[in-house]
Amino acid sequence: MIRDITIGQYYPVDSPIHRLDPRVKLSATMLYLVSLFVFSGYLGYVLAIAFVAVCVKLSRVPFRYIVRGLKPVLMLLIITLLFNIFLTKQGTELASFWIFHIYDEGLITAALMGLRLVLLVIGSSLMTFTTTPNQLTDGLEKGLRGLKVIHVPVHEIAMMMSIALRFIPILVEETDKIMKAQQARGADFESGKLLQRVKALIPLLVPLIVSAFRRASDLAMAMEARCYHGGEGRTKMKPLHYKKLDYVGYLVLAGYLGLVIGSSFVPFLK
Amino acid sequence: MDAQRRNLKECMVLDHVNYVYGAGTAYEKHALQDINLVLGKNEFIGLIGHTGSGKSTLIQHLNGLLQPTSGHIYYKGNDIGAKEFNKKELRSHVGLVFQYPEHQLFETTVVKDVAFGPKNMGLPQLEVDMRVFAALKEVGISEELYDASPFELSGGQKRRVAIAGVLAMRPEFLILDEPTAGLDPRGRDEILDRIAEIHAEGNRTVILVSHSMEDVAKYATRLIVMNKGNVFADGSPREVFELYRELEEIGLAAPQVTYLSERLREAGVALAQNATTLAEARELLLADWKGGSR
Numbered sequence: 003m004i005r006d007i008t009i010g011q012y013y014p015v016d017s018p019i020h021r022l023d024p025r026v027k028l029s030a031t032m033l034y035l036v037s038l039f040v041f042s043g044y045l046g047y048v049l050a051i052a053f054v055a056v057c058v059k060l061s062r063v064p065f066r067y068i069v070r071g072l073k074p075v076l077m078l079l080i081i082t083l084l085f086n087i088f089l090t091k092q093g094t095e096l097a098s099f100w101i102f103h104i105y106d107e108g109l110i111t112a113a114l115m116g117l118r119l120v121l122l123v124i125g126s127s128l129m130t131f132t133t134t135p136n137q138l139t140d141g142l143e144k145g146l147r148g149l150k151v152i153h154v155p156v157h158e159i160a161m162m163m164s165i166a167l168r169f170i171p172i173l174v175e176e177t178d179k180i181m182k183a184q185q186a187r188g189a190d191f192e193s194g195k196l197l198q199r200v201k202a203l204i205p206l207l208v209p210l211i212v213s214a215f216r217r218a219s220d221l222a223m224a225m226e227a228r229c230y231h232g233g234e235g236r237t238k239m240k241p242l243h244y245k246k247l248d249y250v251g252y253l254v255l256a257g258y259l260g261l262v263i264g265s266s267f268v269p270f271l272k
Numbered sequence: 273m274d275a276q277r278r279n280l281k282e283c284m285v286l287d288h289v290n291y292v293y294g295a296g297t298a299y300e301k302h303a304l305q306d307i308n309l310v311l312g313k314n315e316f317i318g319l320i321g322h323t324g325s326g327k328s329t330l331i332q333h334l335n336g337l338l339q340p341t342s343g344h345i346y347y348k349g350n351d352i353g354a355k356e357f358n359k360k361e362l363r364s365h366v367g368l369v370f371q372y373p374e375h376q377l378f379e380t381t382v383v384k385d386v387a388f389g390p391k392n393m394g395l396p397q398l399e400v401d402m403r404v405f406a407a408l409k410e411v412g413i414s415e416e417l418y419d420a421s422p423f424e425l426s427g428g429q430k431r432r433v434a435i436a437g438v439l440a441m442r443p444e445f446l447i448l449d450e451p452t453a454g455l456d457p458r459g460r461d462e463i464l465d466r467i468a469e470i471h472a473e474g475n476r477t478v479i480l481v482s483h484s485m486e487d488v489a490k491y492a493t494r495l496i497v498m499n500k501g502n503v504f505a506d507g508s509p510r511e512v513f514e515l516y517r518e519l520e521e522i523g524l525a526a527p528q529v530t531y532l533s534e535r536l537r538e539a540g541v542a543l544a545q546n547a548t549t550l551a552e553a554r555e556l557l558l559a560d561w562k563g564g565s566r
């Protein structure tokens with residue numbers, strides 16, 4: 003149930019993708035997400051699917067596990083599909099009732115849009131499945147350190163992000179615990195009318211928020227006790243260095259991008 | 273054994289219960305392995321085990337919060353995994369106090385928070401109020417605090433309020449997961465004494481999960497020892513603590529006085545048996561002394 007939220011969680015296995023430098027994975031994810039929205043034509047979809055499929059296969063994260071990560075965005079997905087189906091007014095009309103009209107173009111746009119969303123979620127969750135929050139922070143910090151020149155607090159941003167990521171599983175676990183504790187006192191989260199259900203959330207949300215604040219202040223205290231004082235003068239125990247695998251990674255990424263851009267110029271597949 | 277003679281219609285029966293966390297993922301964990309137990313009426317059971325041995329997982333099965341991956345659990349002869357079985361009602365008969373229960377407080381006043389359970393049972397307001405006051409009295413919360421916000425209380429007081437929240441449901445099985453974790457010795461003794469009193473009133477089974485051998489030896493009439501998802505030992509405190517060498521191997525130990533009496537016997541003091549509590553040691557020593565001086 004609540005534990006199905008797998009976004010942002012690390013999946014501990016050993017694979018070439020896990021071993022890649024986080025900077026490679028960060029740039030790959032960014033570029034992949036951008037590529038999803040720039041290409042046009044069916045060949046682009048084929049390439050995007052193939053690329054992510056190969057990465058998933060290489061990462062050794064079970065496909066089932068990744069699909070479970072889609073559940074939380076299911077609602078968004080459905081809404082997007084419905085909007086596209088009912089609001090597109092091009093092509094030939096297939097069916098109509100009351101004020102709704104369904105056109106063939108609408109169906110196609112909806113399907114492609116849904117596909118893009120799914121790829122987007124899979125692509126970005128693959129990164130968090132294969133990269134620990136620590137690696138992610140290091141990668142982000144080092145990859146963006148150029149921005150320090152224009153006074154962007156790179157270290158602080160990276161630290162906040164990694165803490166936020168680290169807190170997702172903790173809060174999920176906490177939610178599960180509190181839910182169980184309240185169910186043990188007869189709380190019912192699953193049935194009733196809408197208003198009742200919203201009311202039923204109070205015994206869950208209040209302790210959850212209280213505990214989030216408690217944890218945040220504990221963490222701040224612990225960081226201070228260990229002399230954390232921001233990024234100034236901080237060195238790494240395991241500094242990031244590119245290895246051979248990482249250059250291969252960049253090459254593959256470049257190849258993918260080349261193909262995607264190239265595919266946009268293939269006219270007959272539009 | 274005694275268990276067979278007990279009326280199973282009054283017991284909680286666990287039949288070949290297995291539980292696996294995260295089946296099919298890298299996090300897979302076989303947390304309970306073929307557990308068979310009969311938890312009888314009026315027993316005071318101490319559930320002990322090294323951290324991660326499956327104690328919390330086990331007790332969450334008893335009120336249907338977790339469903340066994342395989343196996344069955346029967347409450348008074350009914351399979352609680354059955355579709356038509358009313359879980360909500362079960363939870364009013366099997367009260368479960370979680371580890372650090374004070375983290376689940378949410379209401380604006382102490383009284384309202386304790387009333388949450390009985391209200392969910394659908395009891396009339398008068399009955400709810402009566403139970404709330406009785407429960408708060410039982411755990412020793414004084415009347416000035418009834419209208420205080422639960423978040424203003426001290427740690428020990430919060431813990432008591434949370435326990436009262438389950439007591440107010442008047443469960444026949446009262447299960448407490450380390451109710452004394454993080455309390456000072458005085459607070460610990462007070463809470464345990466209250467629980468013992470509640471048990472002494474009769475008609476209640478108490479299951480106390482604890483890391484303290486002294487505590488379970490003092491209060492429990494039966495000990496169940498868990499190790500790596502299995503029941504390692506099950507018997508009276510004396511029987512279980514006789515196995516102290518085996519217990520040490522799985523990261524547990526017998527109470528200090530058991531070791532002391534063992535040493536005394538080695539040194540030639542003719543104690544009749546090893547003691548498990550201080551009071552018992554005192555009696556044994558006095559008996560020996562009287563016998564010897566005669």
Ligand SMILES: Nc1ncnc2c1ncn2[C@@H]1O[C@H](COP(=O)(O)OP(=O)(O)OP(=O)(O)O)[C@@H](O)[C@H]1O
Pocket residue numbers: 293294299301303321322323324325326327328329330
């Ligand atoms: N929600 C969960 N998801 C996955 N694994 C879990 C979960 N809860 C517990 N486990 C695992 O199951 C095993 C048993 O855990 P459990 O909490 O029952 O132990 P315990 O005996 O209560 O320990 P403690 O004395 O520390 O409270 C542990 O190895 C733990 O890592």
Ligand SMILES: [Mg+2]
Pocket residue numbers: 327328329371449
């Ligand atoms: Mg536990």
